[in-house]
Amino acid sequence: RAFDTVWHAKLLDKLSSIGISGRLYQFVQAFLADRRISVRVGASLSDEHTLDMGVPQGSVIAPTLFSVMLHDIEAKEREMKLSPSSVQSLQILFCLLITRSWVAEGLISPILSLSSFWCKKLQTSANMYVFNLASADLLMCLGNFPLLIISCFAEEVREETDLAKKKGQSTMCGRWGGDGGAVGWSCKIYAFLGGVAGFVSINTLTAMACDRYNVIYRHKGLMKTGSRRHSFGLLVSVWIYSIFWSAPPFFGWGYFRLDGGRISCCFDYLTRSTSNVSYIIAIFVFCFGIQ
Structure with missing residues (x-):
């Protein structure tokens, strides 16, 4: 389920910030784009929903993309807000x-x-x-x-x-x-x-x-x-x-x-x-x- 937390827009922005471009960037973008999901309960089927988060589990590239998203390898500071x-x-x-x-x-x-x-x-x-x-x-x-x-x-x-x-x-x-x-x-x-x-x-x-x-x-x-x-x-x-x-x-x-x-x-x-x-x-x- 951890792979489902990968936010596509943030991941692509991070890849771009660390110098990933060209065909490799387009490949990852196409890999994540236009992924749809629907839920069936009995005889009822929900409408399709386009996913903007998550990477396909079982694919070879999924762990790599998850690691890139998990580890903050870009040179940016994160602002943490506490009570x-x-x-x-x-x-x-x-x-x-x-x-x-x-x-x-x-x-x-x-x-x-x-x-x-x-x-x-x-x-x-x-x-x-x-x-x-x-x-x-x-x-x-x-x-x-x-x-x-x-x-x-x-x-x-x-x-x-x-x-x-x-x-x-x-x-x-x-x-x-x-x-x-x-x-x-x-x-x-x-x-x-x-x-x-x-x-x-x-x-x-x-x-x-x-x-x-x-x-x-x-x-x-x-x-x-x-x-x-x-x-x-x-x-x-x-x-x-x-x-x-x-x-x-x-x-x-x-x-x-x-x-x-x-x-x-x-x-x-x-x-x-x-x-x-x-x-x-x-x-x-x-x-x-x-x-």
Whole structure:
């Protein structure tokens, strides 16, 4: 019965928006067009009704069309409308969860990590990596969580795009909006800090793996020494590397954007411009792949 929920007009519009055209588009259009149904009850037969929803079950193409309709693969934001009471309940619940994480990860974890450096026995190169992970968590909690809580309770900003004006509709720019529907600096800072914290955590774990490899195979490892000075230099490089790959959207290579929930920001992984696609591929390779 799920296949019966496919709305023809919306499906064709989505196919057109992602670049499907020509004979393939005409084939799908003909496949969906002029489908009729009538119902028989005993000796009575109803009038025929032309269907504007659903795809023929049992056909090979039906699951593909249903998947296209089900998954939002087009670069458009969906506006979700909730009742005021539901919004307030979600806001309170979300803030409680954020506060809990902020206390646990933003305060307790860094304090425990810092306390390890007060004890000389714990001042080892291995513990420096743990401290660096805690520092990344601290950055996330102190830099991102306050902005996220503000976003949950901030008044929504609506900006009309040119397309919406033609249709007489309005689109939601979001709580992070800037002029003309573009994301503001608060969104960019939030996405940048989140990227730095995430990349630092990933690269620190990679450095920890290299350090453990060096301990086990000291003469064959990537790092010939296991001193704290060497580890400190490596961790400084981790921060520089992470900032280097998080900053390009500020200079025109790649973009920041609102995420699907419209209460936080991240790297733009939907826009298909050459600049943005090349940036997403680059951070995938150099910040996830090689690690």
